[in-house]
Amino acid sequence: MTLDSLSAKVNYFYCELLYVQKQYKREKTMEKVIKGHVWKYGDDINTDVIFPGKYTYTVNDPVEMGEKALEDLDADFVGKVKPGDVIIAGKNFGCGSSREQAAVCIRVKGIGAVIASSFSRIYFRNGVNVGLPLITSCEVQNAFEHGDEIEIDFEKGEIRGKNGVFTFPPFNDFFFGIIKAGGLIPYTRKRLGI
């Protein structure tokens, strides 16, 4: 075995270890309540403005993906978003391409949940699979402005803000199992007993 291939192997196992550790931590610390500010957008927010197609094969690192989040929609987002912030949008959020980066990029920037009156189906799958909570609600759009404070209690199924408390039905057990596991990959590992 050459030194190069040995070092590649060591590096690979190190990355694996970090990955497993990260998933473990995320599962342990999955927050029941998140608190932050609202980023408010309209209907039909598509994946090309969430994560531009031109980066889909050149940006492979999740942290770098985060730096491209909403690039063609809101230039302020990347610099100002804080962990626990929430996106509130109208209908058909995430329509367009199947690109997973469109869910990953806002997740790594700390977005704790997306609330929309409906989600595009592949985006919904991506959200579940990367452990990003997606809440379908038609009530909150008028109750929050851009920048308002917001609190979401996932256990109680409550969205709280200056205009009151709004409830949402609990997640389907199947989806919540995946989200709680930290996403589809850790969920699959668990299922396979790895």
Next chain:
Amino acid sequence: MPKTFSEKILAKYSGKSEVVPGEIVEVTPDVAMSHDNTAAISKTFAKIGVDKLFDPDIHVIVLDHCVPAANATFAQNHKDIREFVKKQGIKNFYDINNGICHQVLAENGHCLPGSVMTGSDSHTTTYGAFGAFAAGVTRSETAVIMATGKIWFRVPETMRIQLTGQFNSGVYVKDLALAIMGKIRADGALYRAVEFDGSAAHKFSVSERLTLCNMAVEMGAKAGYVPPDETIYDFLKGIAKREYEPVFSDEGCEYIETLDMNLGELEPMIACPHTVDNVKPVSEVSGENVEQVFVGSCSNARLDDLAILAHVLRNRKIDSDTRLIVIPASSRVMIDAMRLGYIDTVLSAGGTIATPGCGPCMGNHMGVPASGEKTLSTSNRNFKGRMGNPESEVFLASPHTAAVTAVTGKISDPGEIPVDWEMINEELSNAVLSPVITR
């Protein structure tokens, strides 16, 4: 109880006697397609910690999103995929010399009636043209199919779009798809399977069905479906990769919504920037200058599309201030187009031809527009930044509208330069590799 196509097929594949809309089922697909994103998928697969694929024969991999590679990053992706394919013994691998994944799967007999197909690509709905249940999934999900062979689906409600009548001259399936989108909007079929039926649907060629089911995802659909018939069975003779058994909706099954469309009432349509459902009749925006026309993509770059283009361009030149980029959907389509003289016509008229593949559709290379420029495209998406520049605008229309627009340099009604359908059909009947396209 009578059931829809989707309910029947998902019950069959999940081993249940029956399923209802909203239910979550787990199935093993017959085909799991992935393309250039297989590089990322293979890395996710490695993270799962399984060494060997559950079944290498499920996977069909096509390099098409940036072919040939535009830079070292794309080249490395392709290299990683080739190594993965070899290591895992994946037989169904199509390298950069084939064309757009959806066209390649169709041409090579991977899409079969009554099968369940997934793809890490939103336009996987295209395969519904063959009567398959075909839905786009995510990258991670294909990695999980690689490891376990399993994927979850929510059983969809089904919407039926009943097609009757006959197109007027200059109106095509693309116009029909745009008209439906304008009517029901980009979320009109969200989470639903869309069944295109009626006397007109069964007159459509394979190519036209592919365009229709391709556009179904732009309506939000999980799957598009045209009930298979002789047109499909004939096409599949000698090329079907597996045996197949068609599945049809039962008489009297429950549709969540039914929509009637009379083809004879339609006119040429165009989707204006920056959403696919910002649809208007071409006549409302005609006269607007465009700097670029793109005839390509998994929506409209097959032989019939190139035939229309060539017939418009024959003995003409494109506008001197407009560029025309033509990318055939596959190498097979390109060979036929060469034999029939279409490529010659495009080049002689001042157009350019690029390697079969996705091209500039999602802004990777080969025709990214400059800021302030307008492109008229035969593709399926015009979102801001889609073609690689958020400061440009994209209009979507049929190949006929695109061809006439290339000649005039302004968005133009296809009626300005009509084509002779009888002559086109005669030419298409002589195509060697591609199937005959009827009308």
